[in-house]
Amino acid sequence: MDNVFVYCEIEGTVVAEVSQELLTKGRKLADQLGVELHAIVAGTGIRSKVEEQILPYGVDKLFVFDADGLFPYTSAPHTDILENLFKEEKPQICLMGATVIGRDLGPRVSSSLTSGLTADCTQLEIGPYDDPKTKTHYDNLLYQIRPAFGGNIVATIVNPEHRPQMATVRSGVMKKALYEGKAKGEVVYPDVKKYVSPEAFVVRVLDHHVEAAKHNLKGAAIVVSGGYGMGSKEGFNMLFDLAKVLHAEVGASRAAVDAGFCDADRQVGQTGVTVHPKVYIACGISGQIQHIAGMQDSGIIISINSDPDAPINKIADYVIVGTVEEVIPKLIKYYKKNSK
Amino acid sequence: MGLKIIVMAKQVPDTRNVGKDAMTAEGTVNRAALPAIFNPDDLNALEQALRLKEQHPGSTIGVLTMGPPRAGEIIRQGLYRGTDTGWLLTDRLFAGADTLATSYALATAIKKIGDVDVVLGGRQAIDGDTAQVGPQVAQKLGLNQVTYVEEILGIENGVARVRRRIDGGQETVEVPLPVVLTVNGSAAPCRPQNAKLVMKYKYATCPMERPENDPRADLYEQRPYLTLNQWSVADVDGDPSQCGLAGSPTKVKTVQNIVFQAKESKTLTASDADVEGLIKELLDEKIIG
Numbered sequence: 031m032d033n034v035f036v037y038c039e040i041e042g043t044v045v046a047e048v049s050q051e052l053l054t055k056g057r058k059l060a061d062q063l064g065v066e067l068h069a070i071v072a073g074t075g076i077r078s079k080v081e082e083q084i085l086p087y088g089v090d091k092l093f094v095f096d097a098d099g100l101f102p103y104t105s106a107p108h109t110d111i112l113e114n115l116f117k118e119e120k121p122q123i124c125l126m127g128a129t130v131i132g133r134d135l136g137p138r139v140s141s142s143l144t145s146g147l148t149a150d151c152t153q154l155e156i157g158p159y160d161d162p163k164t165k166t167h168y169d170n171l172l173y174q175i176r177p178a179f180g181g182n183i184v185a186t187i188v189n190p191e192h193r194p195q196m197a198t199v200r201s202g203v204m205k206k207a208l209y210e211g212k213a214k215g216e217v218v219y220p221d222v223k224k225y226v227s228p229e230a231f232v233v234r235v236l237d238h239h240v241e242a243a244k245h246n247l248k249g250a251a252i253v254v255s256g257g258y259g260m261g262s263k264e265g266f267n268m269l270f271d272l273a274k275v276l277h278a279e280v281g282a283s284r285a286a287v288d289a290g291f292c293d294a295d296r297q298v299g300q301t302g303v304t305v306h307p308k309v310y311i312a313c314g315i316s317g318q319i320q321h322i323a324g325m326q327d328s329g330i331i332i333s334i335n336s337d338p339d340a341p342i343n344k345i346a347d348y349v350i351v352g353t354v355e356e357v358i359p360k361l362i363k364y365y366k367k368n369s370k
Numbered sequence: 371m372g373l374k375i376i377v378m379a380k381q382v383p384d385t386r387n388v389g390k391d392a393m394t395a396e397g398t399v400n401r402a403a404l405p406a407i408f409n410p411d412d413l414n415a416l417e418q419a420l421r422l423k424e425q426h427p428g429s430t431i432g433v434l435t436m437g438p439p440r441a442g443e444i445i446r447q448g449l450y451r452g453t454d455t456g457w458l459l460t461d462r463l464f465a466g467a468d469t470l471a472t473s474y475a476l477a478t479a480i481k482k483i484g485d486v487d488v489v490l491g492g493r494q495a496i497d498g499d500t501a502q503v504g505p506q507v508a509q510k511l512g513l514n515q516v517t518y519v520e521e522i523l524g525i526e527n528g529v530a531r532v533r534r535r536i537d538g539g540q541e542t543v544e545v546p547l548p549v550v551l552t553v554n555g556s557a558a559p560c561r562p563q564n565a566k567l568v569m570k571y572k573y574a575t576c577p578m579e580r581p582e583n584d585p586r587a588d589l590y591e592q593r594p595y596l597t598l599n600q601w602s603v604a605d606v607d608g609d610p611s612q613c614g615l616a617g618s619p620t621k622v623k624t625v626q627n628i629v630f631q632a633k634e635s636k637t638l639t640a641s642d643a644d645v646e647g648l649i650k651e652l653l654d655e656k657i658i659g
Binding site: 102104105106109129130131133134135136137138140141142144145146147148149150159161173174178179182183184185186187188189190191192232233234235236237238239240241242243252276284285288294295300301308309329330331332333338343344345346347348349350351352353356357360361364365367368369 | 621638
């Protein structure tokens with residue numbers, strides 16, 4: 031009862047990094063609430079392959095559901111597992127990654143349990159809440175904090191009456207860390223048939239194809255990012271030249287992705303990747319809040335923009351007022367000249 | 371055999387082009403400053419519906435939307451591209467809905483419409499970016515779901531084959547009908563409006579969109595297809611306690627305008643001296659190397 035649960039997603043037998051990040055966060059929340067951290071993982075042939083990827087993050091109890099048909103992920107069997115397990119366990123909080131899987135599973139489970147779900151949270155905290163209408167006081171609610179409205183406002187959402195309080199969080203927003211305290215580390219292997227009805231296996235995955243990541247934006251030491259101000263796809267490609275010279279990764283703002291300048295998987299921001307590089311070079315990015323939310327923790331921020339009043343300049347350490355066409359070739363030239 | 375297709379679509383403020391006047395001084399959203407548009411992913415869903423209709427003669431497409439009376443525009447936008455009908459859910463009782471209350475309203479309307487084969491919707495709406503409503507509607511209707519769809523490859527013998535995007539790759543799956551599919555923004559873009567259909571439907575309105583003493587009253591009398599379906603909570607036999615604010619488990623505790631801590635920044639020009647100076651400084655301090 032009342033424990034904190036994290037749904038761990040897998041690719042084959044590898045636990046997703048975002049799940050480990052959430053275990054670390056879930057452990058902190060559980061400590062704060064004085065309850066246990068429980069984890070769920072479901073797949074095929076995962077027994078004795080996933081436990082060591084999950085337990086070291088401070089898990090008191092791990093539920094491993096291992097059966098045919100649970101990998102690749104489909105909606106109904108995983109929904110059945112969470113729905114039926116939660117009816118027994120009555121958790122107060124459930125966290126999952128704001129991934130394709132988490133954003134497919136979370137809403138389905140929240141609908142079947144009539145519990146609130148907040149997507150893409152950037153902060154999770156515990157605190158009190160007074161309902162202005164019913165004059166009811168609540169202690170120890172989960173504050174689900176997320177940007178909304180294209181990232182122009184930040185809202186704190188609570189679920190006063192319904193359990194579990196569910197939230198999804200994007201990869202890279204929380205930081206994973208091995209737990210240094212003592213957790214119980216119990217592992218159970220429930221009988222999948224007791225949780226999943228045979229009719230749940232209706233969706234047949236004919237082909238499941240995952241490529242190794244084309245880039246390591248999340249872990250890059252230097253990120254060179256382009257916005258709508260890059261002007262065109264050809265203009266945007268200049269960033270790849272700069273990135274190659276600097277050993278950096280290329281990111282983009284949502285406006286650049288929407289304009290088709292580059293692939294969506296390079297988007298930095300609230301609805302993209304959150305990055306924490308040593309150096310972030312924003313090229314032709316005006317700095318909508320939804321973008322800033324994904325890069326504000328960078329060490330040094332350099333903004334290249336022809337508009338001296340671009341909002342991003344306010345958070346930049348260096349502002350170069352000029353066009354990207356003029357400045358970027360100069361950065362390449364002078365880096366080459368001085369780096370040796 | 372024809373398919374009965376519903377496209378769930380939302381009218382949204384265009385949050386992608388937020389100008390300086392889009393926020394009030396108090397930090398609330400100035401809705402009047404943001405144009406209302408057809409949610410982008412929902413247009414991708416509409417295109418998949420129109421393709422299905424072409425492949426399966428005898429199919430019908432209806433656009434289902436919820437919002438204030440002006441959201442009737444979403445139904446017209448569908449008609450201009452080849453849909454057959456539409457329903458606007460509009461009622462003060464629907465207002466203030468979170469995703470769960472929204473999906474309750476949509477699912478209740480879909481039940482009322484009945485015998486649906488395919489329910490399509492965009493993956494997510496740009497004003498909330500939650501991607502929750504599609505799966506929640508599917509759950510409430512007890513239907514199968516496939517999210518992040520990029521292409522419906524075909525429907526045969528009551529089974530749909532679809533290609534979907536997953537993290538770092540793609541999947542092809544088979545799913546029996548009836549099914550809820552949410553379509554990703556990377557799917558084929560929607561076709562443009564058809565000029566003949568625009569002429570035919572430009573005066574199509576929901577009753578609540580019309581002014582009093584409407585000069586076109588006679589036209590609506592003569593051409594019933596110009597009157598769009600407008601449904602209240604009672605019209606769909608909805609439970610008011612599950613609609614709108616009352617039916618929303620999540621509550622907004624606080625909303626804040628985002629203010630970032632301004633830094634002391636060094637402003638440089640694009641001159642060779644400034645750029646080279648910056649590069650040298652970063653190299654000297656081993657910030658880049």
